[in-house]
Amino acid sequence: MTPDHSQLSTHNSQLTTHHSPFTPHNLPFTILITGGNGQVGFELQRQFAPWGTILAPTRQALDLTNAQAVDDYLAQHQPALILNAAAYTAVDKAESEPEQARRLNAELPAQLAAYAAKQGITLVHYSTDYVYPGNGETPWQEDSPTAPLSIYGQTKLEGDEAVTQSGAHHLIFRTSWVYAARGNNFMKTMLRLGHKRETLNIVNDQIGAPTPARLIAQISALAFTPHASRLTPGHSPLTPYLSSGVYHLATQGETSWHGLASEIFKQAAQRQVELAITPENTQGITTAQYPTPAKRPLNSRLALSKLERALGITLPTWQSQLALTLQEHLEHY
Numbered sequence: 001m002t003p004d005h006s007q008l009s010t011h012n013s014q015l016t017t018h019h020s021p022f023t024p025h026n027l028p029f030t031i032l033i034t035g036g037n038g039q040v041g042f043e044l045q046r047q048f049a050p051w052g053t054i055l056a057p058t059r060q061a062l063d064l065t066n067a068q069a070v071d072d073y074l075a076q077h078q079p080a081l082i083l084n085a086a087a088y089t090a091v092d093k094a095e096s097e098p099e100q101a102r103r104l105n106a107e108l109p110a111q112l113a114a115y116a117a118k119q120g121i122t123l124v125h126y127s128t129d130y131v132y133p134g135n136g137e138t139p140w141q142e143d144s145p146t147a148p149l150s151i152y153g154q155t156k157l158e159g160d161e162a163v164t165q166s167g168a169h170h171l172i173f174r175t176s177w178v179y180a181a182r183g184n185n186f187m188k189t190m191l192r193l194g195h196k197r198e199t200l201n202i203v204n205d206q207i208g209a210p211t212p213a214r215l216i217a218q219i220s221a222l223a224f225t226p227h228a229s230r231l232t233p234g235h236s237p238l239t240p241y242l243s244s245g246v247y248h249l250a251t252q253g254e255t256s257w258h259g260l261a262s263e264i265f266k267q268a269a270q271r272q273v274e275l276a277i278t279p280e281n282t283q284g285i286t287t288a289q290y291p292t293p294a295k296r297p298l299n300s301r302l303a304l305s306k307l308e309r310a311l312g313i314t315l316p317t318w319q320s321q322l323a324l325t326l327q328e329h330l331e332h333y
């Protein structure tokens with residue numbers, strides 16, 4: 001049987017005519033992703049590909065500490081959307097390199113937001129549980145008072161405030177305990193240590209939600225994906241279906257770093273990974289027993305309902321997301 005191409009194309013053109021003035025001659029849009037080789041930035045490259053041409057300059061191609069180079073790059077490429085996934089994320093090192101951390105975490109977002117405001121485009125920015133003071137056991141709301149304990153957290157908060165005050169259309173996704181199949185993260189550190197160590201001491205009084213970079217990128221893209229019922233004539237595909245503001249974006253549930261390590265070793269064993277460590281041989285310790293240059297919050301619980309309601313979604317549990325990310329890591333890296 002020959003498929004009826006005429007009907008298909010009529011149907012498609014009707015969709016285009018009725019719902020969107022953005023016909024192919026407006027394409028491709030240029031989307032700038034900073035930090036594209038990082039955990040979140042790499043996954044953003046995957047998820048945002050359908051919206052246009054992705055520009056993801058490496059550190060060699062664009063040094064983000066160089067403000068003039070950033071301005072020149074923006075002027076040359078004129079992106080129609082900016083996803084800022086670059087950051088100074090070495091939490092302990094930031095204590096002795098505050099200026100570097102401030103340039104990446106505070107000044108760069110301010111600069112990108114100023115450009116977005118001037119051009120009338122959207123800036124998507126990423127932030128952290130480390131902006132909160134970490135006391136108590138109640139999950140933080142997006143409008144809870146901030147009080148960072150570290151240079152990293154302080155400089156990230158300065159970035160959030162600059163973006164908020166810029167006048168640009170913006171989304172700030174505040175996430176926590178990011179990990180991925182690739183990149184530097186706690187899951188990979190635990191697998192590396194678990195291969196050679198028979199015992200490990202891991203803090204059990206810092207509580208939060210481990211969040212895969214892939215989930216963060218997927219939900220970021222969802223904010224730009226119209227539900228059929230909400231398709232609006234004249235709505236640019238690069239304007240998100242969310243109002244400007246801060247949104248928590250993490251997995252459901254909570255655990256400690258010790259709880260996360262135990263689950264990593266349990267799931268790795270179920271997948272026949274040979275380790276020297278067992279879940280039973282990971283010893284829970286207090287933060288006081290694990291001294292580090294930077295102070296970290298004990299309570300990193302993030303309330304998720306603002307984003308869930310706005311997008312009509314349910315965020316998945318941290319255990320189910322660990323299973324997927326661990327499998328991806330074991331199969332591909």
Ligand SMILES: NC(=O)C1=CN([C@@H]2O[C@H](COP(=O)(O)OP(=O)(O)OC[C@H]3O[C@@H](n4cnc5c(N)ncnc54)[C@H](OP(=O)(O)O)[C@@H]3O)[C@@H](O)[C@H]2O)C=CC1
Pocket residue numbers: 034035036037038039040041058059062063064065084085086087088089104126127128129156174175176177178179183184213
């Ligand atoms: N990691 C985590 O646990 C959490 C992260 N976040 C936030 O999420 C966002 C993404 O984090 P994540 O993906 O984990 O970060 P990564 O550390 O994995 O990636 C950061 C990226 O920024 C780039 N970068 C840093 N400095 C420069 C520079 N001077 N010039 C050019 N590029 C630079 C890095 O480049 P290169 O690859 O060359 O090093 C890297 O690609 C950040 O805003 C972070 O604050 C929030 C909560 C938790």
Ligand SMILES: Cc1cn([C@H]2C[C@H](O)[C@@H](COP(=O)(O)OP(=O)(O)O[C@H]3O[C@@H](C)C(=O)[C@@H](O)[C@H]3O)O2)c(=O)[nH]c1=O
Pocket residue numbers: 089090091128129130175176177178185186189200201202203206257290296
């Ligand atoms: C390696 C190791 C770490 N730990 C502790 C230290 C720390 O409290 C916790 C996690 O270690 P990390 O080095 O991954 O922690 P850290 O780099 O502070 O992780 C943070 O990164 C920044 C960018 C964020 O935004 C946060 O959301 C959070 O993910 O585990 C142990 O107790 N035992 C160990 O053997």
Ligand SMILES: [Mg+2]
Pocket residue numbers: 089090091
């Ligand atoms: Mg770290």
